[in-house]
Amino acid sequence: xxxxxxWFYWAALSAVFAALTAIFAKIGIQGVDSDLAxxxxxxxxxxxxxxxxxxxxxxxNPMNLSPKTWLFLGLSGLATGASWVCYFRALKIGxxxxxxxxxKFSLVLVALFAVMFLGERPSLREWSGIALVATGVLVLAFKx
Numbered sequence: 001x002x003x004x005x006x007w008f009y010w011a012a013l014s015a016v017f018a019a020l021t022a023i024f025a026k027i028g029i030q031g032v033d034s035d036l037a038x039x040x041x042x043x044x045x046x047x048x049x050x051x052x053x054x055x056x057x058x059x060x061n062p063m064n065l066s067p068k069t070w071l072f073l074g075l076s077g078l079a080t081g082a083s084w085v086c087y088f089r090a091l092k093i094g095x096x097x098x099x100x101x102x103x104k105f106s107l108v109l110v111a112l113f114a115v116m117f118l119g120e121r122p123s124l125r126e127w128s129g130i131a132l133v134a135t136g137v138l139v140l141a142f143k144x
């Protein structure tokens with residue numbers, strides 16, 4: 001995989017695992033407080049990812065990271081945690097087939113934030129796709 005297309009395979013796998021996350025979480029959250037379920041999920045992620053980093057030889061001293069890296073990874077972690085808490089609460093009270101599409105509205109928000117904060121400039125074709133995703137989210141979220 002070249003670096004110009006390799007990202008797609010990882011992103012596709014991310015989508016598969018995200019879909020499984022919604023299904024597994026919806027089943028697993030029955031009879032459990034959504035915040036406790038989020039904590040359990042997070043603890044499992046910490047253990048598995050720690051083992052993965054160690055076993056693949058990717059461990060590095062985090063104290064050697066720049067303050068900017070710490071700040072933005074910290075903010076990313078806080079945003080991830082808030083997202084997970086909200087996602088699990090939504091799954092607790094809503095249908096997975098409605099919650100997941102609304103959660104994927106993040107794609108639209110990422111595009112907008114990337115323009116505002118990262119200076120990215122999607123093409124007309126890309127904006128068309130983003131608009132279709134936004135429309136799809138609305139259709140799926142508010143179906144009767």
